[in-house]
Amino acid sequence: MKQVHASFRALADSTASDWELLTKAFVPFLNDLPNRILSQMGELAHDHGGFPVNRLEHCLQTATRAYQGGQDEEYVVCALLHDIGDILAPATHADLAATILKPYVSPENHWMVEKHGIFQGYYFFHHIGLDRNMRDQFRGHQWFERTAEFCEKYDQPSFDPEFDSMSLEDFAPMVCRVLSADRLMAKGPEA
Incomplete structure (x- = not known):
């Protein structure tokens, strides 16, 4: 079938x-976003860093713990996608x-x-010559404690080779629901 182009x-x-x-x-492309995201997540399996x-x-450990x-x-x-940018944007992975x-x-x-990248630094920045309290610049922000808790409970302990994680396939339906085109359209253009 011949494709029609603008x-x-x-x-x-x-x-x-x-x-x-x-x-x-665009609509089918938008609907396929969860599949592209899950595929990119699979690429993270190829790097230990x-x-x-x-x-x-x-x-997977971070999301399973959450x-x-x-x-x-x-x-x-x-929690699952928080480090999706590690391979494509290592210096700005949290922003991606x-x-x-x-x-x-x-x-x-x-x-x-x-x-989360700055908040996570509380646990290791002092080992690499950075200020572990860099997150304090956000102290008083309404979501400071939420982010500190995310790093403490879910992100920083998730490097355990013995941990029994849920699989990427277990999370796929959640990703599809959260990143659905319908959800995007319901939030509107200012989202």
């Missing part, structure tokens, strides 16, 4: 019918994860993912 070569030359065609093509477990296992801790589905998906999640999650979960 006719313009510059956006200024586009027409309403071009954008109708593009919108129809010197840690006791690979990056995927770390994410799930077992009674956190809601959105929080668990944030937060950008992916922003249109789909609450402001407090977005902030938690966005800031």
Whole structure:
């Protein structure tokens, strides 16, 4: 089957019918986002970065601990995806994860993912010549304690080769629900 493409070569030359065609093509692409996210998560299995477990296992442990801790589905998906940026953006991995999640999650979960790298530093920054209390710049913020708890309970203990994690497949339905096109559309363009 021949694919139909928009006719313009510059956006200024586009027409309403071009954008109708593009919108129809975008919906299936948007609906496939959870599959692309899960595929990218699978790539984390190929890198240990010197840690006791690979990056995927770390994410699975973090999400499993959050799930077992009674956190809601959105929080668990944030825990699963919090380090999705490790391979593509190692210096800004938390920002990449937060950008992916922003249109789909609450402001407090977005902030938690966005800031977790600094908060996680409390547990090791002093070993690499950085200020372990760097997170204190956010002390007093309404989501400081939430983010500190995420790192303490779920993120920082999740490097245990003996831990029995749930699988990526176990989390797939949650990812599909949280990153659904319907959820995005319900939140609106300002999400």
